[in-house]
Amino acid sequence: MTDITTDADEAGFASDLTQSNTLGESIRAYVSRVRGGDMGALPSIFGLVVLFIVFGIANDRFLSNLNMANLAAQSGSIIILTMAIIPVLLLGEIDLSAGVAGGVSACVMGLLIVKHDQQWWIAVLAALVTGAVIGFVIGVLVAKLGIPSFVVTLAFFLGLQGATLKLIGEGGSVRIDQPVISGIANNNMSVMWGWISAIAVIVVFAALRLLRHRRKVSQGLQHQPFAVVVAQVVALAAAVLVVTDVLNQNRSVNVNFPISGVPYVIPVIVVLLVVWTLILSRTTWGRHVYAIGGNAEAARRAGINVDLVRISVFMACTAMAAISGIVEASYGGKVSTTSGGGNTLLYAVGAAVIGGTSLFGGRGKASNAIVGGLVIATIVNGLGLLAQAAYLNYVVNGVVLLLAASVDAISRRRRSATGLG
Amino acid sequence: MSDAPLLALRGINKSFGVVNVLYDVDLTIYPGQVTALVGDNGAGKSTLVKAIAGIYPADSGDYLFEGKPVSVHSPKDAAALGIEVVYQDLALCENLDIVENMFLGREKKNGLFLDETTMESSAREVLASLSVRTVKSVRQSVSSLSGGQRQTVAIAKSALWKSKVVLLDEPTAALGVAQTRQVLDLVRRLADQGVGVLLISHNLTDVFEVADRITALYLGRVAADVAVKDVTSTQVVELITTGHSDGIAAPSTPAASV
Ligand SMILES: Nc1ncnc2c1ncn2[C@@H]1O[C@H](COP(=O)(O)OP(=O)(O)O)[C@@H](O)[C@H]1O
Ligand SMILES: [Mg+2]
Numbered sequence: 001m002t003d004i005t006t007d008a009d010e011a012g013f014a015s016d017l018t019q020s021n022t023l024g025e026s027i028r029a030y031v032s033r034v035r036g037g038d039m040g041a042l043p044s045i046f047g048l049v050v051l052f053i054v055f056g057i058a059n060d061r062f063l064s065n066l067n068m069a070n071l072a073a074q075s076g077s078i079i080i081l082t083m084a085i086i087p088v089l090l091l092g093e094i095d096l097s098a099g100v101a102g103g104v105s106a107c108v109m110g111l112l113i114v115k116h117d118q119q120w121w122i123a124v125l126a127a128l129v130t131g132a133v134i135g136f137v138i139g140v141l142v143a144k145l146g147i148p149s150f151v152v153t154l155a156f157f158l159g160l161q162g163a164t165l166k167l168i169g170e171g172g173s174v175r176i177d178q179p180v181i182s183g184i185a186n187n188n189m190s191v192m193w194g195w196i197s198a199i200a201v202i203v204v205f206a207a208l209r210l211l212r213h214r215r216k217v218s219q220g221l222q223h224q225p226f227a228v229v230v231a232q233v234v235a236l237a238a239a240v241l242v243v244t245d246v247l248n249q250n251r252s253v254n255v256n257f258p259i260s261g262v263p264y265v266i267p268v269i270v271v272l273l274v275v276w277t278l279i280l281s282r283t284t285w286g287r288h289v290y291a292i293g294g295n296a297e298a299a300r301r302a303g304i305n306v307d308l309v310r311i312s313v314f315m316a317c318t319a320m321a322a323i324s325g326i327v328e329a330s331y332g333g334k335v336s337t338t339s340g341g342g343n344t345l346l347y348a349v350g351a352a353v354i355g356g357t358s359l360f361g362g363r364g365k366a367s368n369a370i371v372g373g374l375v376i377a378t379i380v381n382g383l384g385l386l387a388q389a390a391y392l393n394y395v396v397n398g399v400v401l402l403l404a405a406s407v408d409a410i411s412r413r414r415r416s417a418t419g420l421g
Numbered sequence: 422m423s424d425a426p427l428l429a430l431r432g433i434n435k436s437f438g439v440v441n442v443l444y445d446v447d448l449t450i451y452p453g454q455v456t457a458l459v460g461d462n463g464a465g466k467s468t469l470v471k472a473i474a475g476i477y478p479a480d481s482g483d484y485l486f487e488g489k490p491v492s493v494h495s496p497k498d499a500a501a502l503g504i505e506v507v508y509q510d511l512a513l514c515e516n517l518d519i520v521e522n523m524f525l526g527r528e529k530k531n532g533l534f535l536d537e538t539t540m541e542s543s544a545r546e547v548l549a550s551l552s553v554r555t556v557k558s559v560r561q562s563v564s565s566l567s568g569g570q571r572q573t574v575a576i577a578k579s580a581l582w583k584s585k586v587v588l589l590d591e592p593t594a595a596l597g598v599a600q601t602r603q604v605l606d607l608v609r610r611l612a613d614q615g616v617g618v619l620l621i622s623h624n625l626t627d628v629f630e631v632a633d634r635i636t637a638l639y640l641g642r643v644a645a646d647v648a649v650k651d652v653t654s655t656q657v658v659e660l661i662t663t664g665h666s667d668g669i670a671a672p673s674t675p676a677a678s679v
Contacts, residue, residue, distance in 0.1 A: 219542070221537070221538060222541065222558060282535055283533065287517075287521065287525075287528060287535065288526075290514070290516060291514045294514035294516035295513065295514045298513055299514065299525070300496070301476065301496050301508065302496070302512070302525040302526030303495070303496045304525070
């Protein structure tokens with residue numbers, strides 16, 4: 001035993017363990033957590049690996065460098081939309097209109113650039129504001145009038161598609177060829193900058209993790225075993241290096257025009273992930289979002305302004321959805337009347353749930369969007385390559401969503417049965 | 422009473438729509454004393470607690486804190502005065518851990534970000550000072566705690582905030598013998614630290630064991646406000662069930678006039 005626990009002994013609080021002592025113990029603890037219904041990210045990572053193997057065997061182009069880069073760009077808008085919806089799901093609410101809100105916002109951006117000759121950054125700002133305003137109205141209707149978010153956002157899902165249609169005109173579309181906007185999904189970092197950024201990400205992550213570990217140990221706080229910290233750093237480093245390596249290979253089919261490098265959408269996602277992880281896990285606002293999702297009445301009694309948090313979450317969600325809409329417009333080269341419609345939003349909800357965010361509120365994190373979004377994008381991409389009939393795409397995604405939701409519901413039941421957190 | 426009252430309610434009325442729940446209720450809480458609030462189911466005990474806590478502010482009446490009139494319209498107002506409530510329907514977030522629950526709504530910050538170091542150490546310190554030995558880890562999620570442990574966390578929260586007044590709504594109702602013992606000890610320890618405690622309980626054994634005063638509610642009115650040493654258990658049962666008892670003076674607004 002370490003000196004930390006002796007300290008606690010004297011205080012008469014002997015059984016408060018500040019550490020699960022060995023790696024073995026913490027693996028056992030993890031297994032019992034999974035048994036108790038707390039899955040974590042491992043099952044969906046495992047699912048992603050299985051998908052890669054299956055599609056890789058079924059089609060030899062799936063694992064090609066070109067398709068991997070395409071998959072990265074394709075998953076961008078889904079991942080960002082998933083990140084947008086996660087705070088709303090944490091509240092135990094839903095926003096069915098986030099996809100089309102992103103569409104309208106992107107449309108505002110496109111029209112400002114094309115029709116009104118505005119700078120790209122002014123147009124992007126306008127799109128974000130559009131998103132935030134839509135979210136504000138939704139939030140007020142949900143929090144102040146008490147209309148279920150399902151109903152409010154279903155109404156917005158329909159209404160906002162009308163708005164896009166009115167802005168663009170029937171059957172029309174807005175071309176996005178502004179170099180910066182178009183470059184998000186279609187341009188790549190140079191190979192050297194790709195490697196430099198990758199190394200920087202790994203070093204910063206490792207340093208933060210190790211420093212946090214040392215601080216917790218020295219101050220006698222609850223902490224993970226050192227081996228787990230090392231394992232996390234190694235896993236992240238491996239993932240970052242493999243992805244960077246694949247994307248830095250030449251993927252052009254034309255020998256005269258080599259294409260290589262990490263698409264800019266990836267650093268955009270990394271920044272959003274870091275920001276949202278910090279907001280949700282390290283700020284008061286984030287803590288209150290979880291609290292409201294866990295027990296809104298308890299949050300109210302603790303003096304939290306529940307309405308204000310709800311409204312701000314819907315605003316943040318639709319502002320993020322605007323970013324997703326912009327990335328989608330960049331990838332597709334245009335904003336059309338159907339942008340963000342169809343099953344875009346259901347993909348995002350599915351991705352969040354697959355990634356480990358609960359539909360019942362109070363459980364989930366920003367990083368769930370990465371794994372979940374990749375699973376959905378991989379299914380869409382893989383089935384697309386296999387040139388299967390479109391119906392199969394719907395069926396498979398429907399089944400996956402249902403599967404994830406069942407896992408969520410079952411693990412929730414188990415949690416309350418075993419009392420595990 | 423040698424001490425001045427910490428908290429005094431005078432002539433509190435509260436109705437939900439057409440249903441009148443509290444009529445001209447007077448209540449006094451003294452520092453260092455446990456005041457028991459007794460009454461049958463539906464007498465209005467929880468409603469009175471929520472009125473004090475600012476959850477359902479009273480329709481009329483005076484609210485005096487340390488002798489001064491104050492207005493309490495939200496849980497924040499009550500917390501700012503140093504009033505802490507442990508609700509009957511425990512107000513804990515099951516998805517958060519013990520530390521997170523104890524600091525909920527009053528998180529410690531270090532610049533922009535949460536100061537987990539300070540929060541975790543203070544939570545551990547307070548639990549230790551109350552000799553709480555039953556929790557395995559302060560980073561345990563509340564959903565993994567037993568009823569007694571949750572009650573302990575809720576009460577420890579009030580100790581953490583150095584509250585002046587602590588209101589406990591039936592804290593032992595769902596507990597076993599040993600857990601009840603622990604919670605009652607905790608209640609007594611709080612009072613001995615100078616806190617004014619209001620204890621709602623159905624269990625007269627508990628009341629006679631820890632309380633200094635008893636206020637009995639009958640159909641939303643105060644039937645009696647007496648020192649524990651001046652009454653017997655039988656008389657209190659009578660007060661709870663009929664609203665009056667021989668030999669106990671009714672307060673100024675007699676319940677008998679219903
Ligand atoms: N939010 C509410 N709306 C309407 N009536 C309520 C509400 N809360 C309590 N009541 C009513 O007020 C009365 C007193 O309830 P309560 O204060 O919970 O009693 P006790 O805690 O003494 O058992 C009951 O008749 C109950 O039905
Ligand atoms: Mg009650």
